[in-house]
Amino acid sequence: MRWPDKILIREVxxxxxxxxxxxxxxxxxxxxxxNDLIEAGVVAIEATSFVHPGTVPQLGDAEKLLEGLTExxxxxxxxxxxxxxxxxxxxxxxxxTHLREVVVVVSASEAHNRANLNRSIDESMxxxxxxxxxxxxxxxxxxxxxxxxGCPYQGKIRFDEVNRVVDGMLNAGIRExxxxxxxxxxxxxxxxxxxxELKGNHPGVTWSLHLHDTRRMGMANTVMGILAGISxxxxxxxxxxxxxxxxxxxxxxxTGETIKLLHEMGIDTGIDLERINRCTRNIRTCLDx
Amino acid sequence: MRWPDKILIREVxxxxxxxxxxxxxxxxxxxxxxNDLIEAGVVAIEATSFVHPGTVPQLGDAEKLLEGLTExxxxxxxxxxxxxxxxxxxxxxxxxTHLREVVVVVSASEAHNRANLNRSIDESMxxxxxxxxxxxxxxxxxxxxxxxxGCPYQGKIRFDEVNRVVDGMLNAGIRExxxxxxxxxxxxxxxxxxxxELKGNHPGVTWSLHLHDTRRMGMANTVMGILAGISxxxxxxxxxxxxxxxxxxxxxxxTGETIKLLHEMGIDTGIDLERINRCTRNIRTCLDx
Numbered sequence: 264m265r266w267p268d269k270i271l272i273r274e275v276x277x278x279x280x281x282x283x284x285x286x287x288x289x290x291x292x293x294x295x296x297x298n299d300l301i302e303a304g305v306v307a308i309e310a311t312s313f314v315h316p317g318t319v320p321q322l323g324d325a326e327k328l329l330e331g332l333t334e335x336x337x338x339x340x341x342x343x344x345x346x347x348x349x350x351x352x353x354x355x356x357x358x359x360t361h362l363r364e365v366v367v368v369v370s371a372s373e374a375h376n377r378a379n380l381n382r383s384i385d386e387s388m389x390x391x392x393x394x395x396x397x398x399x400x401x402x403x404x405x406x407x408x409x410x411x412x413g414c415p416y417q418g419k420i421r422f423d424e425v426n427r428v429v430d431g432m433l434n435a436g437i438r439e440x441x442x443x444x445x446x447x448x449x450x451x452x453x454x455x456x457x458x459x460e461l462k463g464n465h466p467g468v469t470w471s472l473h474l475h476d477t478r479r480m481g482m483a484n485t486v487m488g489i490l491a492g493i494s495x496x497x498x499x500x501x502x503x504x505x506x507x508x509x510x511x512x513x514x515x516x517x518t519g520e521t522i523k524l525l526h527e528m529g530i531d532t533g534i535d536l537e538r539i540n541r542c543t544r545n546i547r548t549c550l551d552x
Numbered sequence: 553m554r555w556p557d558k559i560l561i562r563e564v565x566x567x568x569x570x571x572x573x574x575x576x577x578x579x580x581x582x583x584x585x586x587n588d589l590i591e592a593g594v595v596a597i598e599a600t601s602f603v604h605p606g607t608v609p610q611l612g613d614a615e616k617l618l619e620g621l622t623e624x625x626x627x628x629x630x631x632x633x634x635x636x637x638x639x640x641x642x643x644x645x646x647x648x649t650h651l652r653e654v655v656v657v658v659s660a661s662e663a664h665n666r667a668n669l670n671r672s673i674d675e676s677m678x679x680x681x682x683x684x685x686x687x688x689x690x691x692x693x694x695x696x697x698x699x700x701x702g703c704p705y706q707g708k709i710r711f712d713e714v715n716r717v718v719d720g721m722l723n724a725g726i727r728e729x730x731x732x733x734x735x736x737x738x739x740x741x742x743x744x745x746x747x748x749e750l751k752g753n754h755p756g757v758t759w760s761l762h763l764h765d766t767r768r769m770g771m772a773n774t775v776m777g778i779l780a781g782i783s784x785x786x787x788x789x790x791x792x793x794x795x796x797x798x799x800x801x802x803x804x805x806x807t808g809e810t811i812k813l814l815h816e817m818g819i820d821t822g823i824d825l826e827r828i829n830r831c832t833r834n835i836r837t838c839l840d841x
Contacts, residue, residue: 264779266741451775452555452817479809483772486740490553520768528741 264490269531271495272522273307273471274300276546278344279515280503282312282319286550290324294331296546297341300500303538305518307340307495309366313350325353329360340364342405346380351394355401364403366441367391369431371424372414375445379409388431395435406432407441407473411457413448422460429461439469441497444484447477447514451487458491471495474516476502481516482524489530496521501543503550519543553779558820560784561811562596562760563589565835567633568804569792571601571608575839579613583620585835586630589789592827594807596629596784598655602639614642618649629653631694635669640683644690653692655730656680658720660713661703664734668698677720684724695721696730696762700746702737711749718750728758730786733773736766736803740776747780760784763805765791770805771813778819785810790832792839808832 277293277300288296297308310332316323325343335341342364345351354365369387370376376384391406398404408428413420425442432440442457458470472488472495474481485496502517519539522532566582566589577585586597599621605612614632624630631653634640643654658676659665665673680695687693697717702709714731721729731746747759761777761784763770774785791806808828811821 264744450813450816451772455553478812479768480771480813482769483740483775483813486772486776523767524739524769524772527739 265492266528267489267492267494267530269533270489270493270525271307272305272518272532272534273309273342273495273497274305274500274518275309275473275497275515276300276500276503276518278309278312278322279473279497280499280501281321284321284503284550287321288549290327290331292549293324293328294333296500296542296549298333299538299542299545301335301339303542304532304534306336306338306533307342309342309344309497310362312344312346313353313365314344314346326357329357329362332361335361342366344368345394347390348393348397351397355397358401362402364405365394365398366405366407367394368407368409368443369428370409370414370445371420371428372410372417374416375410375414378416384428388428388435391431392435395437399436404437405439405441406435406437407443408432409443409445411442411449412444412453413446415446415448422457425457426461426464429465433465433468438467439471439495441471441473441495443473444475445473447475447481449474449484450480451483454484455487455491458488458493462492469494471497473497476514476516481514482520485516485521485524486528489525500539501546503546517543554781555817556778556781556783556819558822559778559782559814560596561594561807561821561823562598562631562784562786563594563789563807564598564762564786564804565589565789565792565807567598567601567611568762568786569788569790570610573610573792573839576610577838579616579620581838582613582617583622585789585831585838587622588827588831588834590624590628592831593821593823595625595627595822596631598631598633598786599651601633601635602642602654603633603635615646618646618651621650624650631655633657634683636679637682637686640686644686647690651691653694654683654687655694655696656683657696657698657732658717659698659703659734660709660717661699661706663705664699664703667705673717677717677724680720681724684726688725693724693726694728694730695724695726696732697721698732698734700731700738701733701742702735704735704737711746714746715750715753718754722754722757727756728760728784730760730762730784732762733764734762736764736770738763738773739769740772743773744776744780747777747782751781758783760786762786765803765805770803771809774805774810774813775817778814789828790835792835806832
């Protein structure tokens with residue numbers, strides 16, 4: 264049993280968390296949240312999304328947010344989700360800000376890809392190729408495979424369905440891939456087996472996990488992902504978030520709960536739990552008022 | 553990574569679950585619950601406790617409950633907790649009923665043992681020896697090590713503190729030992745390491761885990777216990793229960809949640825999830841009224 268010394272936590276609350284909250288947070292409050300997270304020791308933050316503001320009004324202020332961000336330390340990587348070529352154009356227009364990375368999502372499930380992105384997986388892969396070519400030399404691109412552990416429309420997801428998307432991402436030049444349990448349908452054994460298989464087949468790739476705690480298996484899935492060798496975990500402050508296109512799929516694993524688990528197991532995250540708990544209380548107060 | 557084909561679930565709701573409920577359930581309703589659990593496929597049930605009725609009024613009907621139990625199938629093991637020699641005398645007077653096994657608890661923490669059982673660990677171990685001699689040929693005795701993963705009074709529990717109690721139990725002739733995370737303080741790595749160490753040092757012993765979900769690490773601890781080779785898991789229908797002597801230590805891992813996790817990972821329990829969910833709804837309705 265090999266336990267790592269360190270895991271990188273990527274905070275996705277400002278993006279995946281807030282996009283499922285009805286109360287629209289002001290840009291200033293979002294910036295304050297991001298600053299609090301950085302002060303707590305978070306060095307990877309998915310800050311916003313370049314999707315159509317009509318689709319996700321909460322993140323309609325992507326440009327304003329990035330323009331307004333206080334200078335983070337050089338170790339901090341601010342990323343944003345990009346939905347399509349139009350989104351990538353918007354991201355590229357922001358390279359003068361602290362934006363350092365974009366993430367492109369393709370679903371392993373044809374049905375979910377159509378519901379979430381309104382196109383086929385093949386069309387998404389074409390878009391991904393184009394986005395990677397646009398990014399070359401300008402900004403780093405990560406990939407995320409949605410519904411990698413199960414789809415509420417389609418049910419089980421086979422390994423070859425995940426691998427098809429992974430292969431496309433690697434061919435496009437991507438070297439960090441997130442396996443997302445978008446609807447919280449994965450179980451710990453499945454997480455261990457999928458990560459182990461992918462790591463074995465594709466050495467040199469950085470694997471991250473994006474887990475939801477929908478069925479209270481989030482912490483168990485986290486532990487088995489770590490044992491399978493993932494090096495990045497995505498979590499959301501206060502466990503906010505989910506997927507707006509999947510009913511009931513609320514709840515990323517919570518940052519505080521995740522780092523408490525890791526720290527107790529002797530795994531360093533560089534993040535201060537007390538400060539994260541304070542962030543959690545602050546963001547809940549903001550959203551409840 | 554070795555996953556077992558089968559895990560035995562021991563239902564502790566009627567004892568550990570109910571002892572923390574303020575509403576006193578009638579003996580008939582307890583018997584109905586036990587019958588429902590058996591119909592769902594549960595074959596190991598900790599049904600009641602021979603402690604002083606003044607200490608745990610909810611379980612003051614131990615004799616009446618055992619006398620009233622419907623004949624369970626021959627595969628069903630009904631057990632009861634025994635607090636001391638007086639409790640063992642009461643248990644031995646019940647061997648004409650379906651009672652097949654008693655469990656004796658000793659804490660790895662001196663402070664918790666005094667709070668919980670009102671005596672020192674040494675005194676408890678003497679009592680345990682006596683109980684095992686009384687039981688010989690009459691009834692099976694299991695052991696349970698309370699606060700094996702942490703004590704709210706004492707904090708961390710060292711391996712040698714657990715091992716001291718384990719050694720005493722083995723010397724008394726006990727061959728099944730439950731490691732109890734009484735206050736829900738354990739983490740998955742600790743569970744794996746303690747079980748692995750004990751299994752390695754004491755082959756031929758059946759190890760079971762009694763976990764609480766106090767800090768939402770219950771499912772992660774379950775998975776790591778299984779990977780370390782435990783063969784019995786104790787859970788409580790609806791996640792009822794806790795420890796009346798530890799504030800906030802409520803919540804055994806829930807039977808439904810646990811078997812859902814196991815079944816999804818391809819581990820058989822012989823229990824019907826739908827029927828357990830029905831039991832959960834029924835017991836909650838009983839307790840809320």
